[in-house]
Structures are given as structure tokens and as C-alpha cells.
Amino acid sequence: MPSECFIFFDNPNGVFYTGSSVSGRFELVTTTSKRIRGIVVRITGNANVCWEEEYTEKENGKEVTKFREYTNHQSYLNYENFVLGSQYAIEFDLNPGTYNYTFNCELPANLPSSFTGRYGEIIYEVCVEIDRADLAYNNKFKQAFTVIYLLDLNVNPDYRQPKSTIDEVSYTCCSCFFGSGVVEAEITIPYGGFVSGQDIPYKLLVTNDTNSDIDDISKVELVRKVTFESETPESEFKYREVSLDEKQVGKILRLSKKQFENTLEVPTAPPTTPKNFGCCIRIEYFIKVGIVTACCASNLVLNLPITIGSVPITNSEGLSEITLHQPASQRWEETAVGSLRNLDLPPRYTGPPSYEEAKKLSEDFEKKRKGIDKQFEFAPKYPTYFNYREPTAPIENNI
Template sequence: MKDARIVLDNEYNTYYAGQTLNGRIEYEFDSPIKVRGIYVRFKGEANTAWTETKEEQTSTQTDQAQYETRDTMHTGHEEYFNIMYYMLGSAEGSEIEIPAGKQVYNFTCTLPPVLPSSFESQYGYVRYTLKVTLDRPWQFDHHTKLAFTVINPLDLNLNNSYKEPIHLQMEKTFCCLWCASSPLTVDVRAPVSGYCPGQVIPINVDIENKSNVQVHLVQVALRRVVTFRATTPTSATKILREVVVEIQEGPAPAGSTKHWDMRLEVPSIPPSNLVNCGIIDLDYDLNVVCKVSGLHQNLTGKKYVTIGTVPLMGQLAVPTAPPPRPVRDDPAVLPVSPGPPMDSYGGDTSGWTVPGAQPPYQSLYPTLTQPVYKVSPYTARTIQDREDRNHTQVVGPTSFAPCYPTYAAVQPPPLPQ
């Protein structure tokens, strides 16, 4: 076999839960090949894994205490769907000879309407893949595998709490022997609590430094706070806090007053919560750190923010049609209906996510510009798993990264003057 190539019906390989995925496998054979058949498998799953190292005492004799380091691997797993069918032949059928040259086989799959968004991290992932297999009698099967993105919409307009402004107030005095300084006061504001990738968060920082300690830097970071859960060998939890993007200003000398207008652009990242995933929780916060001089402890504070897939359309914006019944208890999660299947796979791509097509919520907000889908900075080391053997060919980028909708053209409301 010269080549194997998987082509999906949109250029971003990105779908919303409930949509229909269509595509084709293109083979190029340099000679005829005998197979039992060709089948495709669609799979959606979440996995968590991390190693915990502990030092345990192996001897109870106090004068000859001995310790041993033990590593425990914690893992968790959820499966959302696993769909397989033959495009040619069958598992029990007779041999079929495929002629040399280019051969094309089409496939389709309607995704379940309730799925968590794609997510990648070093300790776990929510991932969706399809794998096409040449089922060959008495020989190694050949597998061709591709990962694609699934998005569970989170409409910021459907929950009023996302329209609430962010206001963080911090104050600290510094002690020297028995004397306390006048306070350092820091006031941080942002116009709303919900944003989408591509938007710029306007942040006002006001400092009144009546103390005798200099503020070297004020760092404002958007962090993702991920909680991973494992079920094997026992229940365990791991929390990861990592900076997504960070901006900074400074200094603010002792006795000074400072005002900074800061702008923090949200990169292409998955929506908050990972609704419908039971082993990974995803939150975001704005974390503020004021780094001060000397041996004094820094001043810190945080406020949670929500990252959505449908931006706020103004304080009076409401959907022009009643939304479907929400999934679970989150009023911002917007379920969608399956999209129409494709009639053809030739020529230009024509899936619903390519330019000119409408995302499933577009009809609710006629003035909303269409999103630009961008690759996430968080990638998978590999999409191969324990079921994949040496004869599995991964197509697409070497390191898979999901794509998410971005809205640089839709900016949040300004801060009040």
C-alpha cells in the first residue's frame, strides 16, 4: 500500500455534540490486495493518569530504619461512545480483492448530543478519534487513525452571573519589629465574568501604596484549574493550576498611587466545566500577584471567570428563539440537533463549520459574527493508545491539538468610567 488518507467534511475537523460527521478514506494500492473487509470505528473517551511517589518505612527497628520508594499509578477512564461498522465486507465474510490504484470509501457518524468538549493536558484528556482498518486474513491488519475536535456549546447569554463584573480588592500592611506600616491597597476590575477565546479582557488596576515597601510588579494571569480524578487502584484526586496567559505592570514605589489599563487576550482554549465528564473538572480564574520588595510576603488574590463558546451580546441580548432544554443543571449549556449528512465528498470541503456555514446557535443571534476556529496551544503527545499496534498510521499533525471557536470581532463591554 502506497498511501492512506482520511478526509473529513470540514477543514477544521471540528464538530459540535449532536452534529453528523462525514468523511472518506482514500487508499492508494500499488498492487491488488485481499481483505475480509474495511471497517471504521468512532470513539469518544476520557482518561486520567499520573504517578504518585511515596517513601514508606520497611523496617520497624528504630536503630536500623529502612525506607523504600514506591510509585503508584492512578488512572481513570470514561467512554462516551464506541461505534464500529464495516464499509466493505464483514468479519465473517469471504475474501474480497481490492484492485490496484486509488480506492475511496465513505463513512458517516452522528455524534451523541451529550458530550464533553475536547480537552488535552499532561495528566488527562477528553479525546475523539476515528480509525479505519483494513481487515486482512492471515496478515497484520492496517489501521489509519485521526483525532477530531468536539465542542459542547456554552452560551454566556443564558446565565446572568456571567454578566456580573469582576471586582477584586486586596489590602496588606507590612510589619517591621513591632511597627505596622500604612496599608498597600490594590483594586482590580473587569467588566464581566464570562468571555470567549479571541476576546480581550480589559482590566483596570488601581494601587494606593501608603506603605514603605515598593511593589516591583503586578502580575495578572488567566489560569486554568484542572481537577483530575482516578478510580484505579483507589479513588484519588490531583489538582493542576497552570498559567494560560499573563500580563504585568510596575513598579509602584512606596508612597505612590498608580493606575494601569491592562488588556489580556484569551487564547484558543476549551470552555469551562467540561460538562458531562465525570473524571476531569475544568475551571478558570484571574490570579493577581503583587510582588513586593524585601522579605515580605507577596499580596495575592483571585476571581473565577467562565470561558464560553457563545459571547455575551450585550446586557439586553436574548435568543430570538427559545433555546432547547438545557443539559443537566447548567443553564448555559446549549444542546444542538444533528446536522444534515453530506451528499457528496468530492471537490471542495463543504461541512457546516467551513466559512459561510452557520454554527448551531447562529440562528439565535442573527447579528453574531461567525467564529474563527483556531488551534489550541495545548497538544497531545500522541493519540496512539494501548489498542494501537505497530501497524497503526496516524494522519494529521504530529501532535494533535483541538480547535476552538474564537471571537476577536466581538469585544466585551467596556469598564464603567
Template sequence: MTSKCTIQFDNNPLGVYYAGQTISGVAELITTRPKTIRSIYISVNGHSEVRWTESVYKQNNQGKREKAFETFSATELYFTSEKYVYGSNGGNQLELIAGKYVYPFQATIPPNAPTSFIGTDGKITYEVVMVIDRVLRYNNTFKQEFTVISPYDLNLNPMNGNLMEKEDRKVFCLSLCCGGKNPITIKARVPFSAYAPGQRIRFNVVLDNQSDVRCSDVKVRLMRKVTYNCHTPEIKTKWNEVKVSQVLLGEVVKQNRAEMNEFLEIPSTVPSSMENCSIIKIIYTLKFTVKLAGFYSDFDLVFPLTIGTVPLQASLMEEQESVIVGQPGAIPVFKPMPPPTYQEDSTAKGKYQDKTFIPKYPVFSYQNTSGTIRDPPANLYPSVVSHQPKAPYPTSPPPNDLNESLNGTNTSQIGWKT
């Protein structure tokens, strides 16, 4: 390969930004032989895409119905910032001599940009792209994706602090040889309806099995349902559901009762909020499933759940109440909430997954701290970074820059050669 490009972000090795922040960095281009080009430009953009293929029946030229494949798709553009760093759009031919060149870039992410996401049939992606517009050849294109997170503070909606409770029962037909007239009853209780990744969803389950059917297991699962909406060639919707996390509580034999106080830990996963994306929607549910032995079908209790980027203050108190610092009888002293780490989406998969990039989301850990939080800590979000390249790169182009080989041609030169 005669050209190589490395794109780096200023003071942000993870490449994680929040909507509304400024992204900046440098693109380092190395060429091993001269190139005849028109221009070099760098774009920073964000967009979403939905695409899938289905088999359909269409009428052919002879009026007969035959099987065909139809592609359904939709796209949305959230922002694009393009800047020519060498040459100009549609300009004269230029010679790019062999060497190393460093070009800075900078763009502001819109405050309403949706969170990055990769799913089975769609994605929301943000990327820095350097393009070398070549003469009579294919362009050289280099890309580097980065993560954008739309802040979702769960404390802004009082409904997120509501307790959730449900009860259901199943009665078996008397005519079935393994059945009986007494039911299986399940009651479940969850203290809050919203959590952040890294938190533990603590729950109480009471399973009263007075039937003659064995309950082989009780499963508690956090499920994520993604809905994809296409516009072309017609309006159509597709959805799929994946398991984000699961805990197995074990069996409850017939004519027995069990009460379980357990928790389900939330791994790194995309927040629920997708108001600013119309073609991809995400919802979560917490599902309690009673698995029955034999040929009986399972039955579920399902709770809606919201996933955010800033935890509920009340849930922090519950999470940390066992490790309060202080003397008995004294006013509790709480440690501050630790800043999140940024971890790759635990469920990213499908044809849209890039093996070299998976979005990262904030994950909190409270196992050894406690606290009441009224405001997010100062280091909750990635800091706004410097817009200037760092050493060892010079702060301005050296005298013998690329324009020296152009015999006085007027070009735009923002990068520099080293």
C-alpha cells in the same frame, strides 16, 4: 509501507464539529500489494482517559516495604459507531487486491458529548478509525482525530453578567528594617464574570502603596486549573494549574499610588463547561498578583471566571462601544458580530499531546466591529455537511469491484475501487 489511508471530512477541512451534529467523510485506502484479510471496518468514537504514575511503598513477599510505581487511571466512553465496509466480524478469509479504495463513513455526535481537550494527565478525544483485520498478522489501524465542541452560551446564566470587585491589604511588621506601619492596598474591578476566547477582559486596578516596601510589579493572569479523577486501582484526584494569558502592569514605588485601566486578551482555550465528563474538570480564575521587592511574599486577589463559546451580549457592547457607526446624536447603528475562527488550544501540552493534532476552539474578534447580539449568527457553528463523497469519486461501485476476486463469497462491500 504497503498500505496508506487518508481520512477526510465532508466540507469541513478543519475537522471541527459541535455536539449533536453529524460527522461524515471518506476514508481512502491505497494498497500496493494483495492482502489476506477477514474484514475492514470504520469506527467513529469519543472517549476520555486519565492516567498518571506515582511512586508508592508496598509490602513484598517477605513482608518488607519497598518502593514501587503505581498507575492510576480512569476512562469514559461517550459514543461509538462501528460499521463493516468489507467482510464481516469473524468472517472467512478474503483477498484484498492492490489498488485504491474509498469508503464513506457517517455518525451522529451525541448532544451531550463534552468538548475535546488535551491536558498533562488526561484527554477527551474523538477519532475516526479504519481497521484492516488481517489473518495471522497485526491489524493495520489508521486514525484521524477531530474536534467536538459542546456549545456554552454565556447569556443563558444571568450571573455571568455580574460585576466583580475585591480589595485586600498587607501590613508589614514594625520590627522589620525595611517595613513600616502603613499598608499596601489593592483594589480590582472586573465588569463581567464570563468571557469567550478572543475577547478582552477590561479591568481597573488601584494600588495604594503607603508602605516602605517597593512593589516591583503587578501581574494579571488568567489561570486554568484542571482536576483529574481516577477510579483504578482506587479513587484518587490530581490537579495542575497553567497560565493561559498574562499582562504585566509595572512597579509602584513606596509611598505612591497608581490606577491602571488595562485589558487581558483571552487566547484559544477550552470552555469551562465539562458537566458531561466526570473524570476531567476545568475551572478558570483571574489572578491579580502584587510582587514585592526583597524577601516579602507576594499576595493575590483571585476572581472566579467562566469561559464559554458564545459571548455575553453586554460584554460585546463594552468591547465595541468605541467604534459605533452613526452620526453624533443619532441612534447607534451596530455591525453584526463576526463569526469565530477556530484556533488550536494555546496551552495544549503534556504526554497526551499528539504532535499532529491539537483541539481547536472558537475565537472571536471585535476590534473593528460593534453590535448588540440577541441570537447567535447563522454561521456561528460549523454547518451540517453533505453525507455523500464528492467528485472525482463515483457515486456507486464500478462493476469490477472487490467481490469479483472472492468467487461468489457473500461479503459486505460499501466502498469502491478506482
């Protein structure tokens, strides 16, 4: 019977924040004697990027379709500790039995969050390895865990500030009979930082200064954009955009203004990647407004960047330090107080975050997952906060 190894984290959900320590223990069970040099624990964090692009070239006068592979690899964490023996130890026999050891590794403050996407992944793992002297290979046992970048939205006052963007498109008479004039849109949100589980209240003002109505096929979306950057054979970029939530914009009559008020829900999702991180996988979020007109020339599109953090904004000064429920024995302090009905204030939270898989955004790293058994798949978990603000119906105002 082969050896077995069971890895247990001190934090049962297997989620750890940057700046804290990943700790736990493992139980190694062997049924036969082994000649070894030692037992080593490795804790690693790596990013891998890979995708293929199709191209054609001529061979013997004929165009042939080929595929070029773009890849990148970055290492963020590399911890190693021999709990028994060493790399250069004199060989000895590991007798059958059960062996228990602990591990503890401090996580740097600037690690990117765990992530799995179509063209790459950021993955952190604990690996217990038996350094065998009697075989050409070592026994390895791995367990992945989640790292969350500690993006506290209370640290930077910019996250508390209202944000808005405005743009317009001018039309001239053309064959599509939309008419001439200007369509202008402005979207405003009360602050710029949010967390998973929170609603984003917005106000959208649309001015239709044309002679044609704008139908109700326009929409406001919350979009996640992931940038994958290759290094080999050269630096190239692959982008992946996913709509997380959307709301339709009602009809806007000719020569009129209309204001829409509604909310977008932030699903369970990884935090925004800070701009100063040199990661080959970067995550960003924005609110996208698409005003669809009947003109064949162009539509009006606005993008308003926002930040998704891992600690929510509080709406009162002097609150106790926010606790992230890590480890599980720590006590939660309420993070925010104030009116539950005021859409211009951050919501109130009455418990610790729940750690959930980003099921709405679930995508396997397609290059890695080919041929890999399901039992080795891993889905990171992210903090999701639940607010108790009563839902409100969308508001439309003709101005």
C-alpha cells in the same frame, strides 16, 4: 505494498461542535487480495490520565525510591458501523482496488472538548478497520479530529454580569520594617464570559494603608488550571496551572489608593469544562492578582473565576443566530454590534472564528508520547475570534 486509507472530513479543518454530526468519507486502496469478514468504521472519544509520583519505602533496612503510577480512562463516544460485511459475515475476498465509503455520526451535546495536556488527553478519532480472516491482526487506519463543547455565552445571563472580588491583608509591626496597616485590593471586570482572541478589560483598585510603599513587582494574570483525576490505584488529583497573559501593577505609595485599568488577552484555548461534567480532566480559568509587599509575613492574592466559551457574548438583542462556520459552506452572521471603543461592552466581530492550535499552551501527554513517532501526534484546534477594538494604553490613577 501495504494497503492505504485516506480519511477526509466534510468540514476540512476537522473541527466539529457538540450536537452536530461528524461526517466525511474514506478511500481505501488495496494492491493485493485479502480474505476478510468486513470493513468497519469506528468513531470514538476517550479521556486518558496518567502520571507518576515518587515515594520511598524500606527494604532490608534501607530506604528505596519507587514510583507509583496513577491512571484513569473514560469513554464518551463509541460509534461502530460496518460499511461492508459484518462481524459475523461469511469470509470473502476483498480484491485489489480502490473503495470509497462515507460515514456520519451525531455527537452528543455533553461531550468534553478535545484536549492534550501533560498528564492526560481527551481525544476523538475515526478508525477504519479491515476485519481480516487470514491474519491474526486487523489493518487499522486512524485520523483524529477536534470536538468543541458548544458553550454559548449568550444562553446563561450570568455570563453577562459584571464580576468582582475584594480581599485584604492586615499587617502588624515586625522585624521586616514593612509597618502596620491594611493592604486591600479589588478587581472588577465588565462581564464574566469571554472567548479566545478577546481582551478582558479590568479595573484594579489597590489601597495601601501602611507606612511603606508597594513596589512595582505585583501583577495581574490570566491563569488556566487543569485538574487531572485518577481512578487507579485510588482517586487522586494532579493540578497544572499555566499563566496565559500577565500585566505588571505599578508602584503604590504609602497611605494612598491607586486604580489600574488594562486588558488581558485570551489566547487560543479550549472552553471551560462545565461543572456538571464528570470528566477526569477539567479545565477552568481565573484572573489572579498578586500584590507583593515587602513584608515577610504574606502577600495579598485574589482569584476571580471567569468562563471561556466557544460562542461570544453579543451586545445587542435580536441579532441573527450565530453561525459557527460549520460546515465551511454556511454563511457567517455578525455576532455583535456597538461601540468599538467601549471597554465595558463585548467587542464587535466581523467574520467567522479562525480555528487555531493552542500553541501557547502546547503540551504533549508525556506518558503517551514516549516512543511514539511524530507523525502520529495530534494538536486540537479551537475557535479564536478576532475583534477590532483599538488598543488603549494602561491607565493608572492615584486616588
